[in-house]
Amino acid sequence: MAIDVLAEILTNRALSADYNVVEFAAPDLARLAEPGQFVMVKTSLGNDPLLRRPFSIFEILRDATGQPRGVSILNKRVGVGTNLIYSTKPGDRLNVLGPLGQPWPRQTADEHWMVAGGVGLAPFVTLAETLAKTNARMRLFYGGRSASDLYYASLFETLGATLVLTTEDGSQGEKGRVTAPLERALSARGTTNVTLYTCGPTPMMRAVATLGAAHHCQTFVSLEQVMGCGMGGCYSCVVQVNDHATPHFVRSCIEGPVFDASRIIWDALVH
Amino acid sequence: MARDLSVQIGSLSLKNPIIAASGCFGYGLEYAGSLDIGALGGVASKGLFLNAREGHAPPRIVETPSGMLNAIGLQGIGVHRYISEKLPELRRLGVTNIVNVCGTTIDEYCEVSRALTDAEGVHAIELNISCPNIKEGGIQFGCIQESTYAVVSAVRKATTLPLIPKLTPNVTDVASFARQCEDAGADGVSLVNTFLAMAIDIETRRPKLTNGMGGLSGPAIRPIAVRMVYECAQAVKIPIIGMGGITCAEDVIEFIIAGAAAVQVGTANFVDPFVWNKLIDGLTSYMERHDIARITDLTNTMTKGK
Numbered sequence: 001m002a003i004d005v006l007a008e009i010l011t012n013r014a015l016s017a018d019y020n021v022v023e024f025a026a027p028d029l030a031r032l033a034e035p036g037q038f039v040m041v042k043t044s045l046g047n048d049p050l051l052r053r054p055f056s057i058f059e060i061l062r063d064a065t066g067q068p069r070g071v072s073i074l075n076k077r078v079g080v081g082t083n084l085i086y087s088t089k090p091g092d093r094l095n096v097l098g099p100l101g102q103p104w105p106r107q108t109a110d111e112h113w114m115v116a117g118g119v120g121l122a123p124f125v126t127l128a129e130t131l132a133k134t135n136a137r138m139r140l141f142y143g144g145r146s147a148s149d150l151y152y153a154s155l156f157e158t159l160g161a162t163l164v165l166t167t168e169d170g171s172q173g174e175k176g177r178v179t180a181p182l183e184r185a186l187s188a189r190g191t192t193n194v195t196l197y198t199c200g201p202t203p204m205m206r207a208v209a210t211l212g213a214a215h216h217c218q219t220f221v222s223l224e225q226v227m228g229c230g231m232g233g234c235y236s237c238v239v240q241v242n243d244h245a246t247p248h249f250v251r252s253c254i255e256g257p258v259f260d261a262s263r264i265i266w267d268a269l270v271h
Numbered sequence: 272m273a274r275d276l277s278v279q280i281g282s283l284s285l286k287n288p289i290i291a292a293s294g295c296f297g298y299g300l301e302y303a304g305s306l307d308i309g310a311l312g313g314v315a316s317k318g319l320f321l322n323a324r325e326g327h328a329p330p331r332i333v334e335t336p337s338g339m340l341n342a343i344g345l346q347g348i349g350v351h352r353y354i355s356e357k358l359p360e361l362r363r364l365g366v367t368n369i370v371n372v373c374g375t376t377i378d379e380y381c382e383v384s385r386a387l388t389d390a391e392g393v394h395a396i397e398l399n400i401s402c403p404n405i406k407e408g409g410i411q412f413g414c415i416q417e418s419t420y421a422v423v424s425a426v427r428k429a430t431t432l433p434l435i436p437k438l439t440p441n442v443t444d445v446a447s448f449a450r451q452c453e454d455a456g457a458d459g460v461s462l463v464n465t466f467l468a469m470a471i472d473i474e475t476r477r478p479k480l481t482n483g484m485g486g487l488s489g490p491a492i493r494p495i496a497v498r499m500v501y502e503c504a505q506a507v508k509i510p511i512i513g514m515g516g517i518t519c520a521e522d523v524i525e526f527i528i529a530g531a532a533a534v535q536v537g538t539a540n541f542v543d544p545f546v547w548n549k550l551i552d553g554l555t556s557y558m559e560r561h562d563i564a565r566i567t568d569l570t571n572t573m574t575k576g577k
């Protein structure tokens with residue numbers, strides 16, 4: 001079930017010139033939300049831009065007694081809608097529709113490794129919180145262009161995750177791609193049963209999926225396709241999967257955004 | 272006083288004039304968890320061929336000023352799976368099902384229509400002769416008057432269900448196509464489908480849609496759609512289902528005054544899947560304000576001259 005809330009913006013925290021986190025007051029929506037689900041945000045009150053924008057639910061906000069009071073989104077400015085989100089002010093109201101899509105599936109692996117690139121960190125806070133409740137062992141492999149692209153790493157540390165940070169310019173953590181330390185860790189893990197979860201740029205997710213398959217690890221991806229409605233109405237956000245005799249398109253808004261990575265036909269994925 | 276929102280289109284009875292537009296509401300069931308789809312005037316299904324279709328490679332949509340282009344390419348499960356997998360649940364939910372029928376040949380249109388006529392729970396056929404996004408079939412039947420007449424009269428013989436051809440706006444004189452449909456035995460016509468359009472990425476000089484061109488929908492097209500509904504209303508006696516860019520009750524009322532008996536809402540459902548009650552409430556309060564007892568009394572009532 002999805003609901004639409006005209007939600008008040010509680011805070012808008014700029015993380016950099018491009019990234020920000022917006023908190024929405026939306027207790028009813030937050031109560032329904034599961035890790036990995038998303039919301040569709042109407043970025044204007046009028047007809048331009050017309051369509052909503054999909055955002056992973058970044059955090060489920062709670063009051064002092066632990067009751068859900070809203071959700072936040074992690075936004076990166078890339079176009080008209082995300083620019084509007086970047087410049088919102090506390091007290092503004094925007095329509096937030098959700099929660100939508102399939103959550104991260106519950107897994108019973110020995111260890112849970114999250115692999116995030118840039119704004120692809122968004123669906124992992126809620127996952128880490130859920131895993132932390134069961135004292136599951138987790139790691140976050142988190143890569144960005146430079147140190148200023150890596151946010152919230154300490155939050156994951158607080159939740160008990162081991163951090164592996166990489167930057168392309170070497171300004172923080174290991175220099176290079178996040179898949180390099182991931183590959184070493186997979187090779188070194190011995191008989192430990194690991195589930196991989198990934199979200200970020202398509203080439204990164206594809207590389208993680210390939211590594212996961214090579215190392216026989218269950219791998220889940222959270223895809224971020226262009227979406228029209230988020231509810232299965234328009235058939236625009238399709239991704240090609242291979243679980244029948246012939247490849248076929250499925251709607252990432254209702255069958256995803258989380259998919260078993262082995263289903264995805266990466267060559268057909270746009271980005 | 273209670274306001275009568277019911278509408279009759281041939282033997283099709285609608286409890287209210289607000290229908291979910293084809294291709295914009297999945298098969299309806301996608302929304303059943305969040306709203307009462309049985310309360311809508313009707314649900315026009317995603318376009319169905321005899322067999323399943325994959326549709327076009329993404330990107331399939333692009334946003335444009337007050338609108339969007341789509342080139343979905345009629346991805347769908349085919350009529351038989353619709354009947355076996357979707358209809359039973361739609362029936363249980365009390366949905367008024369208007370099935371959008373596609374074909375690449377007249378025979379296919381007839382065969383799909385026959386299958387739906389034999390199935391339980393189909394209330395009407397909306398004959399899609401207007402999809403701009405596929406090469407063969409669809410729009411070729413909607414752009415040549417003789418072909419329109421041929422396909423509508425052939426399907427007329429194949430089904431006893433209310434038959435509502437859906438017209439394309441990509442013609443010079445849409446009313447002449449409405450007349451062909453009326454002459455061929457249609458119970459009504461619906462219009463408009465999307466306007467063939469294009470958007471280009473100026474950095475890469477490539478079209479923004481993989482398919483190259485797509486159909487424009489949303490508020491951007493509304494004034495043209497209203498004009499076309501008006502023209503058809505002057506030309507035919509059969510009821511008209513109007514659509515194109517409706518987002519609010521005022522838009523619904525405009526189409527009805529222009530000549531529509533009922534309306535469909537497509538793109539606005541993407542923006543607000545809970546738009547339906549707002550439309551019904553707005554329509555009802557307008558009827559109260561203007562002392563209109565039956566919504567049918569508002570159809571085709573534009574004041575002309577001074």
Ligand SMILES: Cc1cc2nc3c(=O)[nH]c(=O)nc-3n(C[C@H](O)[C@H](O)[C@H](O)COP(=O)(O)O)c2cc1C
Binds near residue numbers: 234371402463487490
């Ligand atoms: C994504 C999308 C898919 C559509 N698919 C169909 C379809 O399968 N069959 C059809 O007859 N019309 C289809 N249409 C056209 C709509 O039913 C409607 O005629 C058009 O969008 C104008 O109405 P609107 O401005 O309210 O969206 C589609 C429109 C959109 C935006």
